[in-house]
Every structure is written in structure tokens, then in C-alpha cells.
Amino acid sequence: MKIANRARELALALACVSCSQLTSVDVSVTTTASLPAQQQLTPIALGNGFSSFGDSFSSALSGSGNDLSHVQSAHITNAHLAAKDDGDLSFLSSVTFTLSATGLPDVKLATQTVFPKLTPSVSFDVDSNVELLPYLQAGNATVKPAVVYATAAGRTVPVEAGITLHLKLKF
Numbered sequence: 001m002k003i004a005n006r007a008r009e010l011a012l013a014l015a016c017v018s019c020s021q022l023t024s025v026d027v028s029v030t031t032t033a034s035l036p037a038q039q040q041l042t043p044i045a046l047g048n049g050f051s052s053f054g055d056s057f058s059s060a061l062s063g064s065g066n067d068l069s070h071v072q073s074a075h076i077t078n079a080h081l082a083a084k085d086d087g088d089l090s091f092l093s094s095v096t097f098t099l100s101a102t103g104l105p106d107v108k109l110a111t112q113t114v115f116p117k118l119t120p121s122v123s124f125d126v127d128s129n130v131e132l133l134p135y136l137q138a139g140n141a142t143v144k145p146a147v148v149y150a151t152a153a154g155r156t157v158p159v160e161a162g163i164t165l166h167l168k169l170k171f
Contacts, residue, residue: 108127
């Protein structure tokens with residue numbers, strides 16, 4: 001009797017494991033802004049940043065046929081900044097993306113301090129070890145890019161910033 005019960009429990013457990021499927025997907029969110037021509041001596045925000053990051057993320061996730069209830073973990077894999085007019089970003093000194101959500105500590109997602117001359121886009125160093133799921137579940141997550149100039153841009157520079165999250169999903 002004990003063996004039969006144990007065998008039934010094991011069969012049930014195996015059935016439950018086979019019912020759930022793990023998969024992963026990358027979801028990207030972008031925003032655009034204009035960097036002012038004059039040199040900024042203190043960090044400035046990049047437009048509104050990703051002020052509606054939570055909404056944009058949810059929209060991008062549902063566009064891939066998924067929803068937040070399936071997400072088991074979320075980590076940043078990429079961040080970038082590009083001059084939309086193929087201009088030079090070497091006037092920048094540093095850019096940092098910080099993630100915020102009510103009730104959670106701010107977390108630095110990505111930073112870049114190297115902007116070579118005549119390079120219209122850069123990828124950032126990202127911290128892919130930070131678990132971002134609690135921020136996404138908070139529903140009010142925002143990503144704020146802080147921009148520091150090295151010199152004056154000489155003109156207004158239209159830019160696009162983007163981040164990509166790698167999600168593990170369970171169905």
C-alpha cells in the first residue's frame with residue numbers, strides 16, 4: 001500500500017513537471033529624446049527617459065504573446081544609445097540607466113563612460129545579475145537615464161536609447 005501510494009505521488013509529480021514548460025524570450029523597449037547643444041555641467045535626464053517603462057514593457061511582452069504572470073525571472077542583457085542622425089556622441093562623458101519602482105531600492109542597470117569620436121552609437125556595460133522581476137511586478141517601474149557632458153554638443157542631438165531584458169517564462 002505504501003509503495004503504491006508513493007508510486008502514485010511520484011507519477012503525479014512527474015505529470016505536473018511535464019505540464020509546465022520553461023522557455024525564454026528577449027523583450028526590448030526604446031525611447032527617444034533630444035540632447036541640448038550646450039554643455040551640461042550636472043547630470044540631465046534624457047527627456048522623460050523610460051517614464052512609462054512598466055507600461056512599455058508590458059505592451060512589448062504582450063506583443064510577443066506573453067504576459068507578466070508567466071515571467072519567472074528578468075535580467076537586463078543590453079542597453080544602447082544612438083544618435084538618430086548618425087552624429088557623434090563623443091561630447092558625452094557618461095550615461096547611466098537607473099531603474100526605480102515604488103517601495104524598492106533604485107538599481108543601476110547600465111553605465112557607459114567611453115564615447116569614441118565619430119561613433120554614432122554605443123552599447124553599455126550592464127549588470128545582468130540583478131533580478132528585475134520585482135520591479136516589473138510593481139507596475140510603476142521607470143528607467144531614468146542620467147547624461148553627463150564632457151563638452152558642448154554644438155547642436156541639438158536626437159537620440160534613441162534602448163534596453164533589452166531576457167525573460168525566463170513558465171507555462
